[in-house]
Amino acid sequence: MWRIHLSTDDIRRVRLAPAIDPMWELVHGLQAITNGVGGLVFDPWRRKVRLHGPARWRALHALVPAWGYSPDFLTPAVGTTDLREGFETVLRTPRTILRTDLGRLGSETPLPGWARSLASGDPETLQRLVTVLGRFHAAHLAPYWGEMRRQVNEELLAQRRTLCEQGIDGLLSGIGGTVRWEPPAIVLTNKRSELDIHLDGRGVVLQPSFFAYNDVTLLDLPGEPMVLVYPVSHRLGWLDPESPGARLEDLLSRTRAAMLDCLAGGSCTTTELAKRLDISPASSSEQAKILREAGLIVSDRDGRQVVHTASELGLALLSRSA
Known part of the structure; x- marks a missing residue:
C-alpha cells in the first residue's frame, strides 16, 4: 500500500479541482483504448475508436502505454480546464523536463526514434x-x-457539498474505490509495493476523471501540490445520442446546456465561462442573461466581475435530465 502522509499544512491545502481537465482525459482516454478496463462502460467507445483505425494513434500510444508511467509533461501540474491552454503549456515544457520524463519512460518501455528529438x-x-x-x-x-x-461536474458538486457538511474528513473518506482515509494519511490500497509519501506542506488537489477507471493516478512534482486523479462513478449508455443529456441540449441549445452544466459544478465569472466553453465573453454574457431570465441561474456582481451560480431550478432541471 502507498500512504500519502498529510501534515496540518497539507490538510489546510486540500482542494478540489475546478472542473474536468482535458489533458488528464487525453492521457486516460489513450490508456483506455488498450488497457481494456471498464468493459461495460468503455467497450462501446473502444469499438468506435477501432472502427476509425487505432493505428492512427500509434505515436501517442508510444508515449502513453496502457499501464504504468506516462510523461508528466502531458498533464501539467498547474492543471487546466481549457484544451488550448493545456497544449500551450506542453509546447513550453523546458528541455530538462522533457529529457527527464522521456528518460524515465524509456527505462520502462522502448521508445521510437523520434522521441530523441522530442x-x-x-x-x-x-x-x-x-x-x-x-x-x-x-x-x-x-x-x-x-x-x-x-x-465530472456531478462528482465535484457532490464533493463540495460533502466538504461543506462534513469537512475534510468527510471529503477524503468519500473518495472511495481504492482510496482510504486513515488520518493523517491517504492510503492507496491497490498498490502492491510499500511506499510512504510526505508532502511537507504542499497540499493535495483532488481531480475526478471520466476516463480513469478503478485506479488512482498521482502527479507528484517537487514544489507543486500533489494531484490525485480518481475515477467518477460512471453512468452506462453515455454514448447514446438520445440520452437525457442530449435532450437537455435540444431544449436549451448546446451552449446554454453546457453553461448550466458548468455552473452545476460551482460558481463562475462570465470570463471563466467563456474560457471553459470556448466562446467570446460577449456571447458568454448573452447566454448567461438568457439562463438568468429563465430562472436557471443567479448572477451577482463582485467588483467588476459578475459571478454566476446555478439556481435550485437549474440544478433540479439537470437532476431530472441525469
Whole structure:
C-alpha cells in the first residue's frame, strides 16, 4: 500500500479541482483504448475508436502505454480546464523536463526514434505531438465532451457539498474505490509495493476523471501540490445520442446546456465561462442573461466581475435530465 502522509499544512491545502481537465482525459482516454478496463462502460467507445483505425494513434500510444508511467509533461501540474491552454503549456515544457520524463519512460518501455528529438526540445516535434493529440481529442473525446463534463461536474458538486457538511474528513473518506482515509494519511490500497509519501506542506488537489477507471493516478512534482486523479462513478449508455443529456441540449441549445452544466459544478465569472466553453465573453454574457431570465441561474456582481451560480431550478432541471 502507498500512504500519502498529510501534515496540518497539507490538510489546510486540500482542494478540489475546478472542473474536468482535458489533458488528464487525453492521457486516460489513450490508456483506455488498450488497457481494456471498464468493459461495460468503455467497450462501446473502444469499438468506435477501432472502427476509425487505432493505428492512427500509434505515436501517442508510444508515449502513453496502457499501464504504468506516462510523461508528466502531458498533464501539467498547474492543471487546466481549457484544451488550448493545456497544449500551450506542453509546447513550453523546458528541455530538462522533457529529457527527464522521456528518460524515465524509456527505462520502462522502448521508445521510437523520434522521441530523441522530442527529448531535445525540438519545436517541430513538439508541435507535431500536440497536433496529433488535438486530432485524437476532436475524433474521440469532443463528440462526448458534454456528457464527460457532466459526470465530472456531478462528482465535484457532490464533493463540495460533502466538504461543506462534513469537512475534510468527510471529503477524503468519500473518495472511495481504492482510496482510504486513515488520518493523517491517504492510503492507496491497490498498490502492491510499500511506499510512504510526505508532502511537507504542499497540499493535495483532488481531480475526478471520466476516463480513469478503478485506479488512482498521482502527479507528484517537487514544489507543486500533489494531484490525485480518481475515477467518477460512471453512468452506462453515455454514448447514446438520445440520452437525457442530449435532450437537455435540444431544449436549451448546446451552449446554454453546457453553461448550466458548468455552473452545476460551482460558481463562475462570465470570463471563466467563456474560457471553459470556448466562446467570446460577449456571447458568454448573452447566454448567461438568457439562463438568468429563465430562472436557471443567479448572477451577482463582485467588483467588476459578475459571478454566476446555478439556481435550485437549474440544478433540479439537470437532476431530472441525469
